[in-house]
Amino acid sequence: MPKKIVDGIYYVGSRHWDRRLFDELIPLPDGTTYNAYVVKGSEKIVLIDTVDPSKTRELLENLNELHFDRIDYIISNHAEQDHSGSIPALLEKYPMAKVVTNAKCKGFLKDLLLIEDEKFIVINDGDTLSLGNKTLEFILAPWVHWPETMFTYLQEDKILFSCDFLGSHLATSKLFVSEEPEVYEAAKRYYAEIMMPFRSMIKNHLKKLENYDIKIVAPSHGPVYEKPEFIINAYRDWISDEVKNEVVLIYVSMHDSTKVIAEHLIKKIEEKGIVVKPFNLTVSDIGEIAMALVDAATVILASPTVLTGLHPYAANAAFIMNALRPKTKFVGFVGSYGWGSKVIDQTKQLLNNLKAEFLEPILIKGYPKEHDFEELDKFVEILYEKHNKLGVL
């Protein structure tokens, strides 16, 4: 069912209540939505983005309920298929419609969806499109989170259609944000999972958006923001260089040695007044870990040695962390081995994207003994001093 945002502007997207995995990788504990919007001007009718191909029928039904005889333009802010995947079906239903997007996005849409060249109108940064009494302005915003991403700004109503940017994977009946803490959590998870690697680009985009009077933010996932400062301020915090007095301790254990190490560290770190967020990789949601990485001053990876290397779960976590590039200032490694190990070199190599200081690692032979616990205590002392010097205590 279409939902009115303001006069002439409707939500026509779809909720995917029971989707639990995105890209076969990212957990979706709250499902998601694929947001598409209609803007009806006095002369032209526009659809801003479409929906995931699995929900095309719902989008078409929503459009039918609005009783338009045509769609003039389909704006594509982002080529990923959860927003573009229904464009071919839309072009079939509305053969006169043109796909309006930037050159890079056009290339992706041709590659991914085999849309013909003549269907496109290519725009550049700052270009406008008149719908009669309404004007759309296009703002190129690469790397949130693909190179072709862009925003569309509706000048008269001061609405920013922000594609994935500022969005949240949260299926809800509510069109607008009503429970800010709930949306904050989902939006932070979303930021952590796909936006965090592009922190410096996002800084530039937020700066650019300061030139726009934004009354409503209509993202491509999750509810619409009637108070945009809520999510814009949250993003400002997440992308800032500031970190919190927190340690994310990511661990996996096979025969308890690493578990005992992790538990000792948790106790000692807490005693120092530092917040510790432990994640046992056998039971942890990778999205929760990503969220914790947004703010933490320190990350510690703890792993046993398997065939001279990291436990595969730990290697996977290090790989993901390296890809997400959190702003963490310190990285530590602790672990155990039986007869031989290359885990320290492997960890350093796997985390080579991080601009963090690598603390002196600790590798313990077998079950930790008294002198090992003393080493761990020293490790925590050093960590405490590092946080102190950073001014986060």
Ligand code: FEO
């Ligand atoms: Fe929601 Fe990058 O697609």
